[in-house]
Amino acid sequence: MTIRPVAARDVHAIAQLQVRAWRAEHDGFVDESHMPTLEDRIVLWNGVRPGEAWLAEDGDGAIVGVIGVHDGEIGVLHIAPELLDDEGAEGADVDGALLRHAEGVMRAAGHTSVLLWTFAENHHNRALYARHGWTPDGAEQESLPGVVEVRYRREL
Numbered sequence: 001m002t003i004r005p006v007a008a009r010d011v012h013a014i015a016q017l018q019v020r021a022w023r024a025e026h027d028g029f030v031d032e033s034h035m036p037t038l039e040d041r042i043v044l045w046n047g048v049r050p051g052e053a054w055l056a057e058d059g060d061g062a063i064v065g066v067i068g069v070h071d072g073e074i075g076v077l078h079i080a081p082e083l084l085d086d087e088g089a090e091g092a093d094v095d096g097a098l099l100r101h102a103e104g105v106m107r108a109a110g111h112t113s114v115l116l117w118t119f120a121e122n123h124h125n126r127a128l129y130a131r132h133g134w135t136p137d138g139a140e141q142e143s144l145p146g147v148v149e150v151r152y153r154r155e156l
Contacts (some may be wrong), residue, residue, distance in 0.1 A: 001094060003101050006045070006053040006066070010035040013063045014055060015041035021078035029121045034144045056094050072109075074102055074116040077125070084124065095125075099132050106134055107156045114156060117141070117149040126150070 006014060018041050026035070028057045045053075048068065051078070064083060068076035079094045108115050116134070127155035129152050139151035 002057045003054050011045040014045050014066050014073040044075050056091035067102045069102050072111045072114050077090050116152050120148045120150050
C-alpha cells in the first residue's frame with residue numbers, strides 16, 4: 001500500500017469511493033435524503049487544497065482509502081467497503097495507516113492535539129479510533145436529523 005497526496009486526476013475516483021463507503025458505513029441510520037451523491041462529492045474534492053488530503057493505493061494502483069485534514073481536525077476518513085469483513089476488521093489496516101499519516105502531518109505542522117467527529121452509530125470507526133489512542137472528549141452534536149456525532153481527541 002502507498003499513501004500519496006490527492007491530485008486533480010483522483011477527484012472522480014475518490015468521490016466514487018466516498019459515496020460507496022459513506023453508504024456502507026451509514027446505511028440504516030442516515031436517511032436516504034442525506035446520503036451524499038457523486039456530484040456533491042466531486043464538488044467537495046475539486047476544492048481540496050495541497051496538504052489537505054491523501055489517498056491510499058493498493059499494489060495495483062487502485063484507490064482504497066482517503067483522509068482529509070484541516071486546521072488540526074480530520075474531516076474525512078473512508079476506506080473501500082470491500083476491505084471490511086463481516087466482523088468489521090479492515091484489510092491491511094488501511095484506515096489505521098491513513099490515520100497515522102494524518103497525525104504525522106499535523107504533528108509536523110505544530111499541532112499538539114487533533115480532533116475528529118464520527119457518528120455515534122458508526123461502531124467500526126469508533127473501535128478504530130479507540131485502537132489508535134483516540135478518546136471521546138464529551139462533545140456531541142446532531143449533524144443530521146436524528147443523527148448524533150461524537151467528537152474524538154488525540155494528543156500528539
